[in-house]
Amino acid sequence: MWYVIWTSTGLEGKALAAVRDLNCQNRSFIPRRAIQIKKNGIWERVEKPLFPGYFFVDTDDVEKLSDEVRKIEGFNQILTTEKEFFPLEQKDATFIDKLYNREGLFDVSEGIIEGDQIVITSGPLKGQEGSIRKIDRHKRLAYLEFTMFDQVVKVSVGLEIVEKR
Numbered sequence: 001m002w003y004v005i006w007t008s009t010g011l012e013g014k015a016l017a018a019v020r021d022l023n024c025q026n027r028s029f030i031p032r033r034a035i036q037i038k039k040n041g042i043w044e045r046v047e048k049p050l051f052p053g054y055f056f057v058d059t060d061d062v063e064k065l066s067d068e069v070r071k072i073e074g075f076n077q078i079l080t081t082e083k084e085f086f087p088l089e090q091k092d093a094t095f096i097d098k099l100y101n102r103e104g105l106f107d108v109s110e111g112i113i114e115g116d117q118i119v120i121t122s123g124p125l126k127g128q129e130g131s132i133r134k135i136d137r138h139k140r141l142a143y144l145e146f147t148m149f150d151q152v153v154k155v156s157v158g159l160e161i162v163e164k165r
Contacts, residue, residue: 001087002058002096004079005069009053016055018072022065027058029104031096035158036108036140043140050106050155056096062087092148098124108158109142114165125159137161 007015012030019028031050036043059065062085066078078085088096102124109123118135120126125142133154134143142159145152 001060001062002056002093003062003065003085003087005055005057006077006079007053007055012049012053012055015072019055019057019065019069022068026060028055030055031104031106033106033155033157034108035156036160045108047105050157051153056088056104088148095146106157108140108160110160110162112163112165113161118161120159121162123159125157132159135159135161 005015005019016028016030031054032047033050034045034047037046038044057065062078066085069078080086087093106124109120109125111118111120111125113119118129118132120129125132128144131144131146132142133145135141136143140158140160141156143154143156145154147153
């Protein structure tokens with residue numbers, strides 16, 4: 001089952017490497033997003049954390065993982081309720097599995113605007129148009145909103161609008 005580990009922002013890579021050395025997990029990754037940034041008049045593709053300060057681990061032994069994670073330098077913990085660890089819900093795990101299949105990278109999507117509707121033609125946002133709350137064509141971003149752990153999560157991801165009809 002997928003669990004989320006919270007660590008210090010900026011130390012995700014170091015904490016993830018330490019977790020991978022523990023041998024009590026199957027898959028783990030830092031969710032990243034590809035976006036485009038304009039520098040000196042040229043659009044460059046960059047990768048940034050999708051959820052700064054968090055990474056995801058798939059394990060069958062969450063108790064062992066929790067014990068080991070607490071030993072890693074820095075502040076790290078598995079997200080929990082007041083009494084127990086809880087894995088991602090199935091719908092959230094499906095979303096994470098899609099990310100994992102791309103090495104944890106939420107790539108830039110492409111789309112068109114037809115009237116007042118956004119239609120995603122390619123990329124991870126295809127079929128997820130309902131999650132888009134706002135787009136910024138000038139910054140080439142889509143702002144998403146979805147629920148994870150019974151909380152509303154807001155993120156921005158790369159979106160290239162190639163045509164307006």
